[in-house]
Amino acid sequence: MRAKELLASLRDKGLRPKRAWGQNFLIDDNTANRIVEAASVSSSDFVVEVGGGHGVLSVRLAERCRRLVVVEKDRLLAGHLRELFRDRSNVEVVEGDILKLDFKSLFCPKAVLISNLPYSISSPFMFRLWDWEDSVERFVLMFQKEVAERLTAPPGTKSYGILTVLFSLAFDVKLLFTVSRNAFWPRPEVDSAVVLGTRRCVLSEDIKRALREVLNTAFPYRRKKLSKALRLGLKGFGVDELLETAGISGDVRPDALDPQGWLAIAQAYASLLNKV
Numbered sequence: 001m002r003a004k005e006l007l008a009s010l011r012d013k014g015l016r017p018k019r020a021w022g023q024n025f026l027i028d029d030n031t032a033n034r035i036v037e038a039a040s041v042s043s044s045d046f047v048v049e050v051g052g053g054h055g056v057l058s059v060r061l062a063e064r065c066r067r068l069v070v071v072e073k074d075r076l077l078a079g080h081l082r083e084l085f086r087d088r089s090n091v092e093v094v095e096g097d098i099l100k101l102d103f104k105s106l107f108c109p110k111a112v113l114i115s116n117l118p119y120s121i122s123s124p125f126m127f128r129l130w131d132w133e134d135s136v137e138r139f140v141l142m143f144q145k146e147v148a149e150r151l152t153a154p155p156g157t158k159s160y161g162i163l164t165v166l167f168s169l170a171f172d173v174k175l176l177f178t179v180s181r182n183a184f185w186p187r188p189e190v191d192s193a194v195v196l197g198t199r200r201c202v203l204s205e206d207i208k209r210a211l212r213e214v215l216n217t218a219f220p221y222r223r224k225k226l227s228k229a230l231r232l233g234l235k236g237f238g239v240d241e242l243l244e245t246a247g248i249s250g251d252v253r254p255d256a257l258d259p260q261g262w263l264a265i266a267q268a269y270a271s272l273l274n275k276v
Helices: 003-012 029-039 058-062 075-084 119-131 145-151 162-170 205-221 226-233 239-246 259-275
Strands: 046-050 067-072 091-095 111-116 136-144 171-179 192-199
Touching: 003 075, 029 058, 029 111, 029 136, 029 171, 029 192, 046 058, 058 067, 058 075, 067 075, 075 091, 119 136, 119 145, 119 162, 136 145, 136 171, 145 162, 145 171, 145 192, 162 171, 162 205, 162 259, 205 226, 205 259, 226 239, 239 259
Parallel strands: 046 067, 046 111, 067 091, 111 136
Antiparallel strands: 136 192, 171 192
16 A cells, blocks of 8 residues: 555544654655565564554555564554554554553564654664663664664764664664655654664673663763773772773773773673672
8 A cells, every 4th residue: 555545544534643742654655665675574574663653664564574563652543553454464553652561562582673763752762672672683763864873873973872882782783775854744854764773692681781881871971081981980890990801991982982892891890790
């Protein structure tokens, strides 16, 4: 079903995007096709789509995957999607706020995650995704271009940050293509970009906790020396011993240390904590 047909169905029901909820419906069929193709969805895949909206991605995914769970916060849009897929036994529509739902209940191991995310929830959603990333085999997500650049930024750049480090360690992350604001209704004020993440490894819970703690400690002081940034947050902890164990120089800045360097610090931190 093409985007214009889905929009016509919405209009027949008197439904429109809610600006207050950051709803910008993708209305370009070519972009929708490119997103689904990038996800490499097959007949054996379990797919979760966050924010089904009017269904332009959902209808394409339902035709390809074994099972599709569509999460939609808007009650009226959730009703629209249930009607759209009333004859599709492989589709389930879950009404609810993805930031409040129990993520683990939505996923099975090695799920494929796809979404045209509302710009307003991109960062909190990605931090929540990190908490249960071990269930996701790959993701294709569309963000405001600035957020996409943060996920794929190299060390030493302005965009490089905590999200970059977290997702670079668990996934091979690539910015695939940009999307014009003209591909949406209503037209947003910024351009968008599509990012692909493919599973690289699963980190242990101890390492994940340690990683978040050292990153949250140091990145607020991203332009200071790493040793000083860590001392400002890890008060009473032996920072010199930590860096020596990790094999990392304290003179490097937090925003210049690559993800593998941060992983080494997290591993050392977790090890030293276990000795306390």
